[in-house]
Amino acid sequence: MKYIFDFDDVLFNNTAQFKKHMFSTLAEAGVEEHEARAYYLEVREKEFSLKNFINILFDRNGINKSEINEVYKKIMTECSKFVNTSLIDKVKKIGKENCYIITNGEQEFNSDKIKYSSIGDLFKEIYIVPGSKKEIVEKICAQNKNEKVIFIDDKQKFIEDIDLAKCPNLKTVLFPLESF
Ligand SMILES: [Mg+2]
Known part of the structure; x- marks a missing residue:
């Protein structure tokens, strides 16, 4: 059996933990939380780049740009504290050969989130x-057509999007409501 995991709010506690930490680190750097949250609502549906986000907020607040990388790092180095540890225990039991990540978003920020969370080595393949x-779900299903493939995501839109006729061996799971 193969397992495809989403990252944000499945393997990684993005909303409950990471975002809180991101806004409080920005507040320490001089960007008020209400301002950062309001701007976040404007840009989150686009390909969210944390570096661009910090850059623009620093610009608006007249904060020295030389601190961008330092603040970015301060936010990202905490990522390993925000992983969903009980799910990661499951991944370890299932085994690297059977586990994939497909996450949606901007390349650098998401690849850094996975890197700093220190869980990348537990997965056979990672797609951003x-x-x-x-397309990736269909590819993994086709490559493993003699096995069941479980696709776990917290967003209905990514599940509804899948063409089940092309993936007869696929089971979709809406996380955390459904178990697998
Ligand atoms: Mg998600």
């Missing part, structure tokens, strides 16, 4: 896609 996940 700007849009739909369907």
